Amino acid sequence: MAQVTFLEAVRAGLMEEMQRDPNVVMLGEDIGVYGGAFKVTAGMLEKFGWERVIDTPISETAIVGAAVGMSYLGLRPVAEMQFIDFIACCFNQLTNFVAKSHYRCGMPVPMVLRGPSGGGVHGGPFHSQNPEMYFVHTPGLKVVYPATPYDAKGLIKSAIRDNNPVLFFEHKFLYRRIKEEIPDDDYTVPLGQAIVKREGKDLTIVTYAAMMHTSLEAAAELAKEGIDVEVIDLRTLLPLDRETIVQSVKKTNKLLVVHEDTKTGGIAGEIAAIVCEEAFEELDGPILRVTSLDTPVPYSPPLEERFLPNVQKIAHAARELARY
């Protein structure tokens, strides 16, 4: 057991998979000599060499395209987006080539596309986004967005071993801010399973990534007021673990969804629809959402603070909901 940051946990997972399977290769911008913009891949080139750790030109479409071609020959490429915002540059490769490959012609694409996402670090409109829902809307992809070092390591390993294309979002706010004891050995966390991070009986908060920690903070505050909150970390957005959500709502009868993604078209709407379809009779109040504003991510600190959800906004919505 070792105390590691979120970033170190991702690196450990990558390192272990590179070590156990020669079919795993990595490609991306500045991942080799430089070790990646956030140093996630630091030390990889030294250990695995030029053939397996490939510095590419600034060509997101070519990075994903090449990863597809490699996976067709049985490799398991892990491609990095320097910031996940740049995933928009390879949208076509991902949604048209990668996602449809197995369905339309039986050609699996066992690749991972990973990169730093999310706000709260004053990165501005192009280095702070949460573009996960473009891809959750794309059948054929899997979308993973962990919140803890333990899950980050276990999920990146599962993602690499999966026979399907997996988008792996790493919230950069968490990279060096949280630490956790994780096992040194080879463990995995299965894709598609949510986890109850805090048990409670009064209402359920469904959330993921950095907002999982913010939600836990809000839950601690609400506990002092006598509101007992259950917090569920989705961990994987596609496929979505409907059962864990619905089971929790059946217990608490109230649902608040919290995410850092913007509101319209965010996963909160989808979750609300699922709960209405599968557990409408169990609800004692409206399904509420706390999300970022429906705007681009602004740069200046007071603006970004206004944009993002926080403990106060979550606690406020939870109090409203608890009154029902």
Place this chain on the structure above:
Amino acid sequence: MKYPLTKEQRVDLYYYMKLNRMLEEQMVRLFRQNKIVGGLYSSLGQEAISIGTAYALEKRDWLAPMIRNIGALLVKGFKPRDIFTQHMAKFTAPTLGKDGTSHFGDLDKLHVVSPISMLGDLIPVMTGVAMAGRYLGQNIVAMTWIGDGGSSTGAFHEGMNLAASQRAPLVLVIENNQWAYSTPVGRQVPVKDLADRAKAYGVPGLIVDGNDVVAVYQTTKDAVERCRAGQGPVIIEAKTHRMKGHAQHDPAEYVPAPMMEFWKKRDPIDLYEKQLMAEGLLDARSKAAMEARIEKELDEEREFAENSPLPPPELAEDGVYCDGCHEIAAKWKRPIEDVMPPKASVKAEWLVQGFGEMGEATAADPVAVMAAAGDGNAPSSKAPKNGKKPKSTAKPSKAAAKAGRGRR
């Protein structure tokens, strides 16, 4: 002839072109009978390109066709029934009716990647195929095609740039048929020869008469050999003309009539037929016999397709994900011990050749400069063992030798 063809091979080229054309003639009839579900794209007049290029590949090599490369699929080993059933959306089609036209492939045996409709995207994908083949020690060449229209996409540039910087064994055939749907090439691109695009990537750009199947074969073979020797990608521009509309629905009235007449006289099959007859490799009797044989085969294949069922509706729900239905196993043709267990041997540093000064690095042939750099970081022809410098065919310059390893 640099790469001599046997008599059989020369007749083979003719056979495939005839098969390609007669197959498409049957499909036009099926289209008119409303038996083809979606669109039908013709390669009339362009058969020599599909056939001549694909014929230069070996069995282990990989290709990814475009919409007008049905001929290449035939050469690589697909059967006419695969083409018929694909177009008729039948359950017996390679994609079971989930996709149509030339959008199918076979990763395992034939090494064919299934294309998508978005142009240019196959170029980075086939670059990845080429890179993976090198990593696995397979010594393969990857080939794909693009039209004059598709050469304007961003994916074209990103893919070629990556292929060239990685010296990936990729042959890109630009099939310049002079029309991107209704827009002539001159209104789309500012260069006369699309092969000139190659200069931007420091790779050879070859031009060939796309209506001369032997010339296409010879040029492609040159490119393939070069790739196989580890000298990096090649662009071939095959000049030709699209003799039909973009697809069946398009009468192509925008093509000037004299232009169509000009190219009609240059039909690749007619031209090649004359050659073969003059050389005594073909006569009226053997030609008629071959046509009868093809017609019979096509009739059987078409009947198979016509008698095939459409897919059951519930198939629509299946196969979004691979749930263990495919076993994924790379075919290693080099010792895995080359890379496993990992050997710590690389120093993470760039040694920049020439420090960016003017001089040698701006020499006329950038490929030579690249090779001369003796670049230990640079991708090599053959998968190098960890820690060993790839061998360079060019003599390293003094500066490069001093630096030991440089980066372009």
